[in-house]
Amino acid sequence: MKKLIITIPLLIIAAGMLVTGCKKSDFQNNYTDPNASVAATVPSLYSGLLYNERVLPRYWGLYTLQIPTMGTYSQTAGYTQGNKIYEQPVNYTGDRWNYYYTTTLARFREIEKAYNKLTTDADKTGYLLFLETARIFFYDQTAQMVDLWGDIPFSTAGSLNTSGTIVLPSYDKGADIYTNILTDLKRISDYLSTVSADPFYTTQLTSYDYVNKGSLTAWRKYANSLMLRLAMRISYKDETTAKSLIQTILGNSTKYPTIDAASESIKIQPSSTSSSLVSMNDIRNGFGVDPFAPGKMVDSIMWPASDPRLPIYFTANKKGEYHGVPNTWNSSRVSDSTTANYFSRWDSTTFTENNLFPGIIFTAAEVSFLKAEAYERWGGGTAKTAYETGVKQSIQFYLSINNNSDYGGTKETMPSDATIATYLLNPIVAYGTNNLEKIATQKWIDFGVIQANQAWAEWRRTKLPKLTFPTDNSSVLSPTPPNRFLYPSSEATYNATNYAAVKSSDVITTKVFWDVK
Template structure:
């Protein structure tokens, strides 16, 4: 897979070079007929570009969602939440990355439409990833352009200022689309090879089928408190039809993107965290994360965190008044997660499946497994993914991590397990209130106006400039850009 990414990048460079060199010819016609330039982009190259862009755009976040989720704090350039404003950078870039990816995948579907049956597999992968992008958008910003999005071209309707759809409408539509895809996959894969652009599963359609149904589980559980009937029927349908709707159940099936590991194509956290062989001392592990891991005697602590300079694990406060002295007196992000140029960007971990099933069993859903068994399976998968041996895992499950028949036990352990999948952990927090010890920056520029981490992301500034009428409707109830109206599925009280 690493070599495939390198090959793709080389091919993209050749295509770019051909276009640029062709631009030196004397006429526009010469440019368009340059024999060295690519006239058609293979569908697998489009897929490669989208997957790469997803990994680099979202996998590189450390202190944003990582701080919102309660994992990571800035220790050198302290975070006072001043960056949570409309901008076309940072979170705005991720907004554009989502819509860019959606547009690229729409083009892939358009160019293969006339040969849809012959291109069934790559079209299915494209549609699954589109739904993943839609879920990312709505869970990040809540109401977003959806039904009128991607229709700027004349033949699509010339809609350049799309309306914002309610999250309440987006979720059922995404779940329906994933259900349709799941049913198509249940009838069998197509004849085509997805190609070298599949950097995640290398064309293994059975694993894509499992990711599709696992994504359905995730989204259904997210809305279990606000659309209980849809959540229950979706989860029970999947859990009770494993041959038709298989899910991710082993770490070998994890939806992870790995990287070439050679300069400059390093894993994003490694790129951010290292200059040559020197560690960049910007990020520490938060006090609430370290404190929880220590209290629980959780063996995963040695993977998610490094020891401080005195040989102890020590977290730091979010938005402290001053930097720690010295910086090395704080635990940094563990080498497994930051000191690996190959590394990985996680989109779905197998343990998630069983945390979800454990919670579903607690809700009384018929899922074919008890909450205790599902919880213990989830913990073992997370430990295995972190290279924790069976003896330490058994000790944890017999000790502080022992099943206690509460949803809180599921959520606390899931929070630990989701480390590096920070966006998903932030969503878990917003839905469940776990970790209950989470708090916003102590020296926030907003003072005491808000007692919680952000509920959402700020819309990009270009939306204020070019789609303001539709945006203003979406902004109803929003306060200070990222607070106010909570996510549709966020039913917590007492947060503001």
Template sequence: MRKLLYISLTTAAVFLSSCSKDDFADAYANPSTVETTTVPKQFAGFMKINFEDVIPSYWNYYTVLKSTSLSYTQAHGFMNSSGRYVSGAAPVNRWDRFYKFMAQYRELEKVMASLPAAMQTENRIYTITSTIYLYDHTQKMIDNYGDIPFSQAGKISLTGGNYGAALAKYDNQTELYTLMLDQLKAFSTELNSITLSAGVATEFKNQDLINKGDLVSWKNYCNSLRLKILNRVSAVPAFTTRANTEMAEIIAEGQIVDENSENIAFRVYTQDGDLDTSGFINALEDDLNNLAPKPMIDHMNANNDPREPWLFEKGSRVVNNVIIVAPTYEGLDPTLASGAQTQLITDGKIAVYNRSVLSRNKWLPGTLINAPEVNLILAEYYSRNGNGATAKTYFEKAIRQSVEYYVRLGDKADVLTWKPTVEPTTLEVDAYIAAINFAGATTPAAQLELIAFQKYIHYNIMQADESWAEQRRLKLPALTFREDETSSVRKTPPTRWTYPTSESVYNPDNYNAVKANDNLSTKIFWDIK
């Protein structure tokens, strides 16, 4: 992949409320020393700067997700160590990276605003698509923290490096959701009729790291993101009517990601650049981060889930230089004391995530929206509106797609040692679907339990942010956690992340407005069950 040029100051700049004044002096480059940028280059730089939040990477999995979402959702088996439900530095790492990303977006706005009106119109596609991508990540930030700086955030460059003028207020999370839904709806309509000049179309294709300039894919991405956001707030009284109405409109229009061929992702095209998953092996395999979780494995064993050998390997241990493989798949029990857990691991009984398909696969895509996820959203929508038959159709379609999704991830596996040699047959997938028996779930509540568990399996370690948000929203699957009796801060998984301590130091006036809610027990506004 060719090297992408983008303005250097926003790559280095961290949102001001996370930095000291000296930090800003270092981060804010003298404009006269910065290479001239353009809208296309700035767009590419904006999309690239947070790629490690999307493509499976060492940074995101080891420094952020390992001690937070992966454990809070039981996406992996984890040790019951002291302080395990207090997130430590992980939220700080995600916060700082998001506001570097945000600063890059503001620089794109700045460059766009400097163009003549006619050129702004000609380059409108960059504003639409960059904002869609921004909102995808902004939703994740809101879902993790609640209120966040947004409308005034990332503007240190726009203020000429004026620290005081760039201090940002915290925007209300409900209002931000409304803003995103309003603008995404408008973008969806605009994408129906937008036309690109030949020059813009060529440059946009070259700089678009996600959809390679395909406007149909951007429309699908936009509408699928709307579905996800609307579904998340569907139980909030102020949003219920809007969610039902707009989801019905989106479904009727039919321009969504509902087939795996339409999945939206950061794809890895070469190992010659830095857009790859080469660090994922250490992130997942170091410190036992790849252990299988008991609830997922128990379900797969009981129902002969055809995804099991593609997602997991049986446990093993080495005895006299001979590898002894466990006879069955077994997940780590989250209710056991750490000593008992350690013994099971030492004995080689606990399964691990498949190294060929996942942790040693340097071609894994960075998922943004995929078809199984969308069809499970549709299954939930139809179920809660009393249409169980249609919900069943989308539910079963999602399972088939999820099986296909994980099997196809193995197509470009670099190491074949643990890759299954035989793909699941249609009969095996049908048998699994029959065992789940959606038709036997005769109430929306019973159907939701099945839908939520399929989300849990499909998201697993690959979409940890989405999984944690959905589990908090639905209170499903009903997972059991061992309390951390050694902690005086938090004995069970939290309901949100706390803000970095730097906020109270460098942005005190704005932080004080949200300080009362800055704890591990405050719920995000859609968490109402």
């Protein structure tokens, strides 16, 4: 499905108007298309929510925002100094804002409305599985909006869907949204750990759920892993709350299981290139003509440490070496080096020509790195083991994606245990000194450019790894990377009263509430 770009006044956007515009071909063939239904049902709307073009590797999201903007702010994409390199592409950040309100939030509000219209106790009980698991995904996307903007309209957004009344939404504090999400995720996790659902409804869940295929265990692991991520994100702002919740989860793996194996990573995985989850060549177009490797990541860490992921992530240059673009070089020097085939590019077999590349939601490696940080800071487990497990899981996960040889690429094989052990002993990587920095660095490498939004959030939270951003003297508005996205101009125009309450903080120097280091 091509992304339909529509400019809509905020009074409709923030109210959460349901915008789908999808045909049957937009959904996995194995699952029912909600838009083909005569009447919207909880299951059909559920599939519609999970079909998310900011999770799937679509051209529009990758090319306009994820790679050139968040990839630059997190240094997970190769870039060089240029004219106004750090300034926000406000049309595209605005498009990201609109997608959440007109698609993600709107579709979830429709699920709530359909659920509230159910007339039997059996349906209320059975379809609660859909509502609660949908809420996990919805909360994940909502937290990402807070990470990008800070305070956002939330609790009163979507009234057109739920009540039929347009209400211009007020802004919720980002900290309050996080608190509510964390509290409710724990409630949902507790519910999923005890629910005994009727097979009639679990069978439907299996049919409509193309993220976890109806597995309640997988949804529990997603919910608990998401709690770990969000609790750790607030841990420098509110360490007491974060530590308590994280230790509750990690201290009772039976009640609160997390994603523990690379194969359990949460993702939207097309079954074949004929799947309607695939938009052929979108990922190629999303990476653009010159998808260069990032300089710091490759030249300072991966290449000197002989990282086993190098041939999985990138292509070698004509000398068989791996080099990214240094962000201190001017455009002329970069151009000359490009002509000389000096730079590595993101690998075609894994990334740019891989039409089966999944929509990554949550990886086991990230969970292990979260555990490693928790153990390093507060005890309760062996940080070194969790850290090294995360590195191995990262290699395993990306090898599982490295599966497209249609364009002449070569599928990589799993490096030997000895190779991985040697890598883990390299002083750049070896656990024992500067441990928090090494955990953050390996998580940053694991996120890569596909999850540059998470990499940017984690860098702002920890200020690790230590990244240098040369000042862009061509820009008055943003000579260095911003701390947050600016609100779309439509907010001031169509939601003026509520925008006035946040106007003074709508500057690039304002930090998201958890960014305190």
